Amino acid sequence: MFARHRHLIRRTVAEQITRAIVFVIFCVFAFTYLYLIFWCFYSGLRDYYSIAEKPFGFSKIYFSHYIEVFTTLEASGSSFFEMILNSLYFSFLGPLLCIFITSQLAYVTSKYRFFGAGGVYFIVLIVITLPIYGTQSAMYKLLYSIGFLNSRLMLLTSLNGFSIYYMYFYAFFKNLSWSYAEAAELDGANEWQIYYKVMFPQALTMFGALFLMLWISDWNQYGTALIYLPKMPTLAVGIYQFGIDMMYNNRSDLLYAACFLSMLPPLILFIVCNNALMSNVSLGGIKE
Amino acid sequence: MKNLQTGVSLGKKKKINWIHILFIVSFMIIPVVQFLLFYVYVNISSIFMAFQRPENGSVIFVGFENFEWIFERFINGSSNPSDDLQLALVNTLKTFCVQIIMFAIGMFVSYFIYKKILGYRAFRVIFYLPSIISAVVVGYFYTEFMAPTNFFPDFLEKLYGLDYDLASPLADSQFANKMIMLNLVWLTFPANIILWGGSFSRIPDSVVESARLDGVSWLREMFQIVLPMVWPTFVLLLTTNVAGIFGATGNVFLLTQGEYGTQTLSNWMYMRVQEASNPFATNTIYRVSALGLMLTIISCALALLFRKFLNSRVEEVQY
Structure with missing residues (x-):
């Protein structure tokens, strides 16, 4: 009914002016975000003398810098390739395991009634709303004591099921009909088969969207890795450390080429999956 | 069982x-x-650590010694700028105020995208870029923007009528903090775009359209129709912001390392742990735990009171 009256809604002059001003402001911000990406790419092509002279100027370009990054760039004894491997290990495998374990925890606590099932939901609620400060030092002490610092075992800290992502899966599985499981059970499926072959595939879209969000955030994360993995640098940490070393060895051209290359994977994934990411997270987002 | x-x-x-x-x-x-x-x-250990310090390779209980050290620096500041917790607290509260303002602006940004402003599809995607690009990369870009060879320092010199040559605003105590805030504003302009977008999209079109047919202006529509309908999201996001009051910080670590009067509480805690090499020899990480315990107690109380206050002000709209 209302759709028929849309043509009757006229914007006032004040509203049109407001929208025009907002549009211009949006364009300015959008331009700066896009320019940042272009600048990074272009600076990676320039020579470091011209960058030092005019960081936002134009000069001769060298595509070879993007190859040189792989052979020359080094931080804490790790090559660019090793940094990529570390990033893939901690920032890809970590989120993948985290989301997988979270989905399992949410499934059993939402679909099975047993002592402590409700408690898990309550604990997660407390964990995500309670602001706790200054625990990095206790974490550092623990990881130091058990020998996890600068170790691949740090991946075990990613197996966290008690996070906000639990809420998304909990809401999803809670609303998922149990009749699918019953039908599978009649066909002779056991509990694991019911989960992996019937229930989990239905949560795959949400799984993908949440994994993507966590992966992008972990890929760019430098803070935690700089404390706990300084000698096993991920790309973000390696680039940071190379930037610090650059004070003594000025190769800003390589630094920006590396910056652009590190930006590429999340950018490509976002361009390909932005609709899925935005709509699925919105749909599975905060329930009102 | x-x-x-x-x-x-x-x-x-x-x-x-x-x-x-x-x-x-x-x-x-x-x-x-x-x-x-x-x-x-880790949390229990953190509470214990607040009352401990290392000595000869082990830890001993020292009562409230760490808290006294922190109170001393809150009240009197410190001659060592990187340990000046008084300044760090002031900067944290300033950053928090900027964050709250940006929270409101972020809501408006999402509202205009929801209202399908010209090019809204492109803006929706582009405005997510700050969440995708590494803070390290953004930090380098911003540092180059502030470089003496760029126009910006000259522009500031003229704007403020400075009688000295401004090398880099990020390395000048008069400007460093302002530049950190500017960086924060730039990056958080489209904050929470996905969450807001999800909430706005649930509002029935018929409600908004009938209001428009009645001649309601966009501002009234925003505050009297849209906001009450997304109130739970508003409360949740604002409470999360308030709960994180002492974690408020810009890109201080990457841009200034807490120098030039830009230190914040969260950056102070981060840098003290980052500098530690042995938890059984470094005293400062125990002070981090003490400060963390104090801030946790205060912020929990603040968040609870704030949520109670917000929920008592507006009645939730069911739809």
Whole structure:
């Protein structure tokens, strides 16, 4: 009914002016975000003398810098390739395991009634709303004591099921009909088969969207890795450390080429999956 | 475990069997052990650490010594700028105010995208870029923007009528903090775009359109129709912001390392842990725990009071 009256809604002059001003402001911000990406790419092509002279100027370009990054760039004894491997290990495998374990925890606590099932939901609620400060030092002490610092075992800290992502899966599985499981059970499926072959595939879209969000955030994360993995640098940490070393060895051209290359994977994934990411997270987002 | 039941959604009861127990245990054991070790133990350890300090390779209880050290620096500041917690607290509160303003602006940004401003599809995607690009990369870009060879320092010199040559605003005590805030404003302009977008999209079109037919202006529509309908999201996001009051910080670590009067509480805590090499020899990380414990107690109380206040002001709209 209302759709028929849309043509009757006229914007006032004040509203049109407001929208025009907002549009211009949006364009300015959008331009700066896009320019940042272009600048990074272009600076990676320039020579470091011209960058030092005019960081936002134009000069001769060298595509070879993007190859040189792989052979020359080094931080804490790790090559660019090793940094990529570390990033893939901690920032890809970590989120993948985290989301997988979270989905399992949410499934059993939402679909099975047993002592402590409700408690898990309550604990997660407390964990995500309670602001706790200054625990990095206790974490550092623990990881130091058990020998996890600068170790691949740090991946075990990613197996966290008690996070906000639990809420998304909990809401999803809670609303998922149990009749699918019953039908599978009649066909002779056991509990694991019911989960992996019937229930989990239905949560795959949400799984993908949440994994993507966590992966992008972990890929760019430098803070935690700089404390706990300084000698096993991920790309973000390696680039940071190379930037610090650059004070003594000025190769800003390589630094920006590396910056652009590190930006590429999340950018490509976002361009390909932005609709899925935005709509699925919105749909599975905060329930009102 | 006798009252274990399956098929809860249909309310059917089944007899417990060991397969069910094994299944539940297999799905819960890893996250529960991880949680007990890396959350429960770490938090308890953090509380203990607040009352300890290292001595000869082990730790001893020192009562409130760490808290006294912190109070001393809150009240009198410090001659060492990187340990000046008074300045760090002031900067944190300033940053928090900017964050709250940006929270409101972020809501408006999402509102205009929801109202399908010209090019809204492109803006929706582009405005997500600050969440995708590494803070390290953004930090380098911003540092180059502030470089003496760029126009910006000259522009500031003229704007403020400076009688000295401004090398880099990020390395000048008069400007460093302002530049950190500017960076924060730039990056958080489209904050929470996905969450807001999800909430706005749930509002029935008919409600907004009927209001428009009645001649309601966009501002009134925003505050009297849209906002009450997304009130739970508003409360949740604002409470999260308030709860994180002492964690408010810009890109201080990457841009200035807390120098030139830009230190914040969260950056101070981060840098003290980052500098540590041995937790049984470094005293400062125990002070971090003490400060963390104090801030946690205050911010929990603040968040609870704030949420109660907000929920009492507006009645939630059901739709």
